[in-house]
Amino acid sequence: MAAQQRPLSPHLQIYRQGITGTLSILHRATGVFLGFAAFAVVVWLFAVAGDGEGLASFNACAASPLGVAFLLAATASLSYHLLNGIRHLLWDIGWGFELPKAVASGWIVVALAIVLTAVVAYLGFSAGGTP
Numbered sequence: 001m002a003a004q005q006r007p008l009s010p011h012l013q014i015y016r017q018g019i020t021g022t023l024s025i026l027h028r029a030t031g032v033f034l035g036f037a038a039f040a041v042v043v044w045l046f047a048v049a050g051d052g053e054g055l056a057s058f059n060a061c062a063a064s065p066l067g068v069a070f071l072l073a074a075t076a077s078l079s080y081h082l083l084n085g086i087r088h089l090l091w092d093i094g095w096g097f098e099l100p101k102a103v104a105s106g107w108i109v110v111a112l113a114i115v116l117t118a119v120v121a122y123l124g125f126s127a128g129g130t131p
Contacts, residue, residue, distance in 0.1 A: 019106045020099075027084045030077040037074040075120050080113040 047058040061067050087105050091097050096105050 012052040020102050023106045029079040033077045034081060072121060083109045083112050086111040
C-alpha cells in the first residue's frame with residue numbers, strides 16, 4: 001500500500017498575509033521596540049537627575065537627525081501599540097471579532113496612529129524642541 005499524499009501547508013506563493021496578521025506582527029514588534037525605548041527614558045531620567053552637562057548632552061543627542069528619527073519611531077510605536085491594545089481589549093469583550101469588523105478596525109488603528117503621531121510631532125516641533 002502506497003503512502004497517501006497529504007496536502008502541504010499553504011506555500012508563500014499561495015498564501016497572502018492579511019491585514020490582521022500583519023498588524024499582529026507589528027503589535028509584537030512595536031512592543032519589543034518600546035522595551036528598548038524604555039532604556040532611553042531611563043537614560044533621560046538619569047540625565048535630568050544629574051548635572052546640567054549630562055542633560056545638555058542628552059538633548060544634543062536627541063536633537064540630532066538620528067535622535068529625532070528615534071523619537072519619531074518611539075512616538076509612532078507607542079501610538080500604534082496603545083491603539084491596537086485598545087482594539088484587543090474590545091475584542092476581549094466580544095466586539096469587532098468578525099472578519100469584516102476586524103479588518104476595518106485594523107485600518108482605523110493604522111490611520112489613528114498616523115494622526116496621533118503627526119499631532120505629537122507637530123506639538124513637539126512647534127514647542128521649539130524635538131518630539
